[in-house]
Amino acid sequence: MNSKVEYSSMRTSLTSGTFHGPRIAIGVALLIVLVAAVPAMAAPSKVERLQSQLADIRADLKKAGSAYDKAYWKLDETQVRIDKIDAQIEQSEADLVEARVLLGGRVNGMYRAEHVDYLNVLLDASSFEEMVTRLEFIRRVNQADADAIERVEVLQARLSRERVTLEAEKVERQAAAASLKKQRDKLQKGLKAKRAEYERVAGELNRARGGSSSSSARAMPGPNGMVFPVRGANYYSDTWGASRSGGRRSHKGTDIMAARGTPCVAVLSGTVRSKSSSLGGKTIWLTADNGWQFYYAHLDAYKVTSGRVSAGQVIGTVGDTGNAKGGSPHLHFEIHPGGGAAVNPYPYLRRMQ
Incomplete structure (x- = not known):
């Protein structure tokens, strides 16, 4: 009789909701699990967002970097061309000195060596035809030397003009390269900061999962x-x-x-x-x-x-x-x-x- 009463009382407690202890314990346990899982569930979405941002910054950085690289090597090519023209100008100056020395030597040899002057060279001819021939020879020699000097001087003038043009081009390319370098450096700095944030969040996620938060792994x-x-x-x-x-x-x-x-x-x-x-x-x-x-x-x-x-x-x-x-x-x-x-x-x- 007593056992029937106890059984009936237990059924009443279960159906009426008065038997709360185990239910509360189970509910609290589930709540703790859910609360603990929220950061771990939320963290991957933040990591994914940072990964997407990293990819965007990398893409922008690559474009800016490539543009800077092209500008840098164009500047390098301009400097090489300037160096080449400088070498040509230096050589032309040496050629000009040599041509002038050669002309002076011929004049000295023709008019001063062994006390022979211009008039004697002409008057020493045995005939009028020979005198004309000597005069023409002298004229051609002098003209050839004068032409050589003129060619060098024309070359120098052209090279000087080209150098002025290249110097102006160099200034423009230096400015362009400097501007692109600033843009690239800014993006690189942003990428570094974003990567640091990503590694921090990834480390927190690893810790939540029971792993290591160290970013020094190979x-x-x-x-x-x-x-x-x-x-x-x-x-x-x-x-x-x-x-x-x-x-x-x-x-x-x-x-x-x-x-x-x-x-x-x-x-x-x-x-x-x-x-x-x-x-x-x-x-x-x-x-x-x-x-x-x-x-x-x-x-x-x-x-x-x-x-x-x-x-x-x-x-x-x-x-x-x-x-x-x-x-x-x-x-x-x-x-x-x-x-x-x-x-x-x-x-x-x-x-x-």
Whole structure:
């Protein structure tokens, strides 16, 4: 009888809602889970938004950077042409001095050597025809020398006019390059700030998921198994074969533009050796385990000068040493498959990202 009463009482409690304890506990637990999940659910959307913003800034930076690069190399070509004209002017001045000396020497030889004067040269002729012939000879010699001097003087005048024109062109191109450089630097600064914000948010998301928030981990390789050689905000374009130094040479690599001090990393595991030259400045040759070689030039500083390195390890920093001094900091990067001739790095770089 008593057991029936207890059973009936329990059913009444359950149906009437008076048995609240377990229900409240379950509800509170669910609420805690939902509240904890909100930041983790919201964070990916913010990360995605930042990724989209990064992509937009990168695209703008690449356009501005490419425009600046073109302006910079046009300015370089103008300077090469000015240097060439300066050399021609210098040579023409030497030619003019030589022509004047030659003319003076002939006059001295003809009219003063051994006390022979112009009148005696003519009067010494045995006939009137010979005198006329000598006079014509003297006239032609003098005219030839005068013509040579005139040609040099005309050349000098033309070169001087061209130089004035090129100097004006140089001023215009310097102004254009400076304006584009400001635009590029502003975008690069914005990209750096946005990347820092992205890494902060990504770190918070990783912590919420129980992972590490450290951003110092080595970069992961791209689809082709290689790590991109610059770790930080950068831009680059396909400049393989482009004219350099006014056409005196062609470009045999890819220039990856980045702020001075941006880390440069090993694209593959292997061994490195460092070298310094007037052309490449501070350089590193990386010989990968597969036999391929990679050339890093214009480094600002070395982080490793020799020995074994791992893929993604920092080996140097972006700079402007060598013949890039005074220009935009960048990494000149080359790829030599099997240690042979250089090939266009651009397609490989695209598949490292």
